[in-house]
Amino acid sequence: MQAWVIGNWKQNPATNHDVNTLVDALLKATSKNNAAASEAAITPACQLMVAPSCIHLANVSDRLQGSSLLCAAQDISAHSHSTGAYTGDCSAQQVVDAGASWTLLGHSERRQYHQESNDTLVQKLDNALAQGLGVVLCVGETQVQYDDKQTLEVLGEQLSVIKALLAQSSNQEPEFAQMLAPHLIVAYEPVWAIGTGKVPTVAEVSATHDYIKQTVASFAAPLTNVSVLYGGSVNADNADDFAASPMIDGALVGGAALKADSFLAIAAAFTRAKA
Structure with a gap:
């Protein structure tokens, strides 16, 4: 399976x-004309993507x-997939026009600072897919939830947005799950x-x-091979350890993505492991 290494540049x-x-x-x-090009840039084993802030996306x-390298948006509007009177929002259509082919959704910072609910995320998922955007759905538990051994329960609840999306009347055809599969990554x-x-x-x-792979696969057979990335203090020093696991299909990288050397070192680790 192809690995993904995605740099979330945040603000x-x-x-x-x-x-x-x-x-x-x-x-x-990553230039193919560069004799010393990163190994991550010249093999299909690892796809690189960056998610700049909206102001820099185009x-x-x-x-x-x-x-x-591919380009992703960090978020899209829940209110409309095209246009509307939603001051401050960027729609799926607008970020596609700006050059994005994917979008992050459900990042913990969006959940925390913008109180995004599951209903909101289902709408965002639907809007993204309406414009052909791939979705990197972010899930994760807090320190308190981890300490209380609630990780799997929390993740199951967060992943339920995929099941809710599939259950919508307009999405119940088998072809929809087949279409969703290559457009969905879980981080x-x-x-x-x-x-x-x-x-x-x-x-x-x-x-x-x-657990994530089994849960998502239980929603629809076409989702059996969904890619699941790890994020959270991933860096050049620990990337080889994570990349060695057959359960870890790549990384969503924060701070280490703001320097090309460290970002590409993480990509190289997954390239070596997955090639």
């Missing part, structure tokens, strides 16, 4: 200059045209590990990913 970098500097470094390192997407990011330096063991993550 970074601050300026167009810094964005272009990062893009320049990524393009130089520029980054335009600059990545013709490269091996497991324990909230307590994001940017904290705290990292669960590979065995813990592998067991959790196994």
Whole structure:
């Protein structure tokens, strides 16, 4: 199975200059004309993708045209997949027009700071698919939930948005699940590990990913081979350990994605393991 390494830039970098500097470094390192190009850039074993902030999406997407990197939005509007009177929102149609082919949805920071509910996420999923966007659905438990051994219960509840999407009257045809399969990735990011330096063991993550895969597969047979990525303080030093697990299909990378060297080192680890 192809690995995915996705850089979530969050509200970074601050300026167009810094964005272009990062893009320049990524393009130089992954260019097929570069004799020292990263191994991650020249093999189909690992697909690279970056998710810049909305204000930089069009520029980054335009600059990545013709490269091996894809571009994703960090979020889309729940209210409309096209246009409307929703000040501050960007629709699925608008981010596609800006060059995104995927979008992150359900990130813990969106759940925490914007109180996103399952109903909201079902609508966002539906809007993304209406415009042909792939979805990276983020799930994960808090420190309290982890300490109380509620991880699987929490993840099951968060993953239920996929089941709800499939249950909608317009989506009940078998062809819909078949269409959804290549457009869905799940990213497991324990909230307590994001940017904290705290990292669960590979065995813990592998067991959790196994649960996620089985749960998603139970919703519809075409979803049996859904890719499940790990995120949460992934860096160049621990990437090889995570990549070695057959249950971990890639990484959703935060801080380490803001420097080309560390981002590509993580990608190289998954390339070596999955090639």
